[in-house]
Amino acid sequence: MKTLLMIAFRNLFRQKRRNLFLGSAIGFGAMILLIANSFSHGISRTLINEVVAYVAGHANVGFADQGRLMSQVMRGGAHWKDDILKIPGVKKVDPTMGVFGRAIGNGRSDNVFLVAMNMREVFTHEDSVMTENNFPMTEGTWDALLDSTLENPLILSVEKAKYLNVKMGDVVRMRLQDFNGSYQAIRLTVAGIFQPSNIFMESALFMELKAMSLIMGLRPEDSPYLYLTIENPAKNAINIADSIWRMMAPPLAYMEGHTNSTSLLVSGYRSDSSHKAELWKRLGGTLDSSAFGKKVALFPKLLADSLQLKIGDTLQFRYAMRFPDTLRGDSSGFRIIIGGLYPQTDSLPNNLVLLNEVNFYDKFYDALPKVSGQSLALDSSSFWFQSLTTEWIRLPRPRTTDDVSKQKRDVSQHKYKGTTLTISTMYESASAVLQLESALQIITLSAVLVIFLITLIGVVNTLRMTIRERTREIGTLRAIGMQSSDVRMVFLLETGLLAFFSALIGTLFGFFAMWGLSLLTIPTASNPLGIILVKGHLVFAPTFLSVSTFIILIVAIAIATAWFPANRASKLPAATALRHYE
Amino acid sequence: MRFWIPLCLALGLGMSSGFGQALPAGSSILQKLDDQQRFTSDIHSSVKMTQQKVGQGTKLLEMEYFRRDKDQAFLINILGPEAERGNGYLRVADNMWMYRRNTRTFQHINSDESIGGSDAKADDFETRRLMETYAVTKSKDGKEMVSAEILGKIEVYRMEARATVNDVDYPRKIWWVRRDNGLLLKEEAYSQSGTLMQTAYFLKYTEINKKFVPVQQMFIDEFEKGNRTVVELANIKTNKLDDAIFTKAYLESQSK
Known part of the structure; x- marks a missing residue:
């Protein structure tokens, strides 16, 4: 050879x-x-x-409050950040949010996208490199977002500053809709200008997360969108996302409270036609269709008889709040109008009042209830569990970009009454x-x-x-x-x-x-x-x-x-x- | 001569603040406004929307609006401008579709979608009871913030209200309502931070089935000065509408 x-x-x-x-x-x-x-x-x-990792994280946990895609908030979900951080391989969890709005500079106005920057947590070396790569500053520094002497410090691109005709120290007024859909008008002070590394980053305006949370109507117990930084994302991202998905199985949503001295449980039922039809059948098949209206409740007949209540009667219901606030104290309440009386069933507690989910979720998310977790224990595979409202609606894990788009379309079109939860990785978002x-x-x-x-x-x-x-x-x-x-x-x-x-x-x-x-x-x-x-x-x-x-x-x-x-x-x-x- | 001075002042005060008159409860004014908005019949009307935007000139959008009372279904058929003609929107129960004439397709959309590229949203065509969304603001001494004023030459009640629910466009509003017939003449809408965002003027009313309908309204964008929208209604009919109108087939047929 x-x-x-x-x-x-x-x-x-x-x-x-x-x-x-x-x-x-x-x-x-x-x-x-x-x-x-x-x-x-x-x-x-x-x-x-x-781009993708910066914009969407290696993996992300997203919400759509009551089916509104732009309201990316989970009421009472602030603890999730720490729960997710305990998962091996998760290096960092960044709460973030973004909102479209109209900005007015000096005689010029434009549509903009305002993004929250989490500056209060320690920046890793990778974060600094990525930020410096994507947004090299021409004037000011990123730390300026924390400058308490300025009114709502703002950092924007050279192009946007030029278009809005603003320079360092100028005020930009902005109109946006908060997570509740209410209009907000804010004043922002230009504290820094960057040269974007690509055209994609040009339109974003940045302000500090905490300040933006206040403007967007985020309560301390709420969680905005979460971006995850993962060790060796190519290997771990999908497995970690799957683990988070399994961890976030939703519990039943209900309130434990009372009317006068009688204790009541109040929950919601799924209001789509197939669930309603099956519910009607299981509740004896005699209830009038008006009993399933948005503003009325299905009341247990035995309890109604003992309280001498009938259809059309109203009662005041009060319950303890999970997160007391200064305005309402530690309890909240609402009026229940009896729309129908349902017979006793062995599967449900005899003091369970059922509201149409449209009505129920409004009240539930407005003041989250404190519950023992024992009062309404149902098998998760049972019909009743499937038909009653859960604290959030966990959507299936997407596997491709098409799945992610389809899921967004579905949330937008399906009009979920509860808050939807989606978990995806950049490999799916960017497939x-x-x-x-x-x-x-x-x-x-x-x-x-x-x-x-x-x-x-x-x-x-x-x-x-x-x-x-x-x-x-x-x-x-x-x-x-x-x-x-x-x-x-x-x-x-x-x-x-x-x-x-x-x-x-x-x-x-x-x-x-x-x-x-x-x-x-x-x-x-x-x-x-x-x-x-x-x-x-x-x-x-x-x-x-x-x-x-x-x-x-x-x-x-x-x-x-x-x-x-x-x-x-x-x-x-x-x-x-x-x-x-x- | 000296007594004329307080007398004139008293008359003047009487004119501007309703001195000597008992102010009505804010809730009763709200209830009246609600009753006026509430139609218990189907509605069909032509709508002309003239939108003036800074640097973009004036855009005129003409459409037909059908609303079925029993389930608040509605259909909007755009008649002009030419680029938008034949497009439309249909809402039945919780579903809403947008129809595009060019592609002849229906797309399932959200109710916060813009209508014909204007600032109007599908939500704006739905009615929501004021009594369920706003409550009259009370001053520190517990009195309702209702006062008697003169708006132009018309005697009105000025009433300030705050939203009782989170999901309204504006958390604070001020209304000027005619004292004689309870018609809304002016509305100021404020953001959470107290910035005046929009002023609406209800310029012209017409009486239909013993109800007053504002047929000409002007919305002034107070945030971005120079933007304004005028909405005009015409040919309002309240006879029962055929169920076939609230179908995709009908919307599609209107584009041909």
């Missing part, structure tokens, strides 16, 4: 010019293949790591980005394969010429005892060595070219390409796996192409080869 390898290596230098041209063509193909692959990989890495990378890879690979096809026609042609030139030599070698398989091997090794060294040199040139291209600074302002740039530079992300795969692929294709002419040469009888004359 060693002898064959030496012969093949020596043969490479016999037709230097021919092999140089052929090697250059193979090397050029290898270089283009590497650059194209690294570029498409760089685009998806930039989009995922610099389209990964698909984009795959599509780019296929396109570049196809284009490069065409280049190779043309190159390999050259390889076949060159090899045929070489074999023709060396026919008498083959005859001599065969005459002195070389096996036909060895003859074939010499030609295959020669082609393989040529392809290997050419691909290696092409790869080196590829790295040089990528280095050179990544040094170019491309202006990002108002440049749609800015989204794939980092600090105005192109990003290439070659991997050892892709580089080695390409070299092996090129060598394999070259050898496969050389197989047929080499095989034909090896089959030549020695006498015929020796008689060959040109």
Whole structure:
């Protein structure tokens, strides 16, 4: 083998010019293949790591308060942040929120997106690098968001500041709708201006999370959207998201309270037509449809008889609040209008009052009740559990970007009465980005394969010429005892060595070219390409796996192409080869 | 001569603050406003919305509005401008669809979707009882903030109210209501922080089935000065509407 390898290596230098041209063509193909692959990989890495991870976290826990997509709040969910942090692999949980609004600067106005920045928690080194990469400041610093001497400090992009005609210290007025849907007017003071790394970040305005929470009507016990930072997200994000999903199984939503001295449990029932029809059947099948109205309650008949209540009567219900406030103290209450009397059923407590979920959730989220957790214990697979209201509505885990979009559409259209909970990772939110990378890879690979096809026609042609030139030599070698398989091997090794060294040199040139291209600074302002740039530079992300795969692929294709002419040469009888004359 | 001075002052005060007159309870004014808004029949009318925005000129949106009383279903068919003509909105029970003439498709939407690209939302076409959403504000001494005033040349009650629920557009409102017939003439809407956001003027009423309907309203954006919207209603009919109107097929047929 060693002898064959030496012969093949020596043969490479016999037709230097021919092999140089052929090697250059193979090397050029290898270089283009590497650059194209690294570029498409760089685009998806930039989009995922610099944009998707920044905008949506490695994973996120999202809410839609009573089915309103823009009200991303879970009433009473503040403790979830600490619960999630206990899960191994979760490095950080960032509460955040964003809202669209109308901003008015100095004589100019524009639609903007106001985003909360959590500045009160320790910034990790990665956070600082990411923030600095995405939002390099031209004036002021991010710490200015915590400046208590300014009225609602604001940081915005150079482009937005220019459009609104504002500079450092100027006041921007903004109109927005809070989590309850009420209009809010706020005054914001420009405390910093940044140069966005891409066009995507241009329209965002930033203010401090705590200040924004107050404006948005977030109570201390509530939780806004949660962004998770995860250790080794590629490996752990999906598993952690699945764990959080399992952890957040919703309990039944009900209130324990009293009317006068009689204790009552009040819960809600699902009001869609299929649940209502089944409920009607299970409650005896005699209730009038008006008993299921939005403003009235289904009252247990036995209890109504003992309290001498009838349909149409009203009673005051009071219950202890989970989070007492200064306005209402530690209890809240509302009026119950009896719309129907239902017979006793063994599955439900005999003091359970049922409200239409539309009515129930309004009251439930307005003042969350303190409950023992024992009064209404139902099997989670039972009909009653499925038909009664839960504290939140956990939506299935999405697996692709399509699932995420479908879920958003569903929340928007289904008009959930309770608050929906969704848990997704950037790999699901950005599966389209990964698909984009795959599509780019296929396109570049196809284009490069065409280049190779043309190159390999050259390889076949060159090899045929070489074999023709060396026919008498083959005859001599065969005459002195070389096996036909060895003859074939010499030609295959020669082609393989040529392809290997050419691909290696092409790869080196590829790295040089990528280095050179990544040094170019491309202006990002108002440049749609800015989204794939980092600090105005192109990003290439070659991997050892892709580089080695390409070299092996090129060598394999070259050898496969050389197989047929080499095989034909090896089959030549020695006498015929020796008689060959040109 | 000296006694004329207090007498004139007293008359003046009587004119401006209702001195000597017992002010009505705020809840009764609210109830009256609610009763006026509440129609117990189907409604069909033409609606013209003229929207003036700073730097964007004036946009005129014309549409037909149908409302069925029994389930508060409604249908909006846009008649103009040309770019929007044939598009429409249909709401039945909790479902709402937007119809696009160009694509001939129905899209399930939220009720906070903008109508024809204007500032109006589908929610604005629904009625919500004031008594359930607002309560008259009380001063520190426990008195309702209702006063008698003159608006232009008309005697009115000025009444300040705060929202009793969270999910209203404006948590604080001030109304100016005619003393003689309880018609709403002016409304100021404030944000949570107390900033005046919008002033509405109810310029013209018409009487239909013993109820007064505001047929010309003007909404002034106080936050972004220069923006205003005028809404005009015409051809109001209250006869029962065919159930076939509140269907996708009907909306689609109107676009042809």
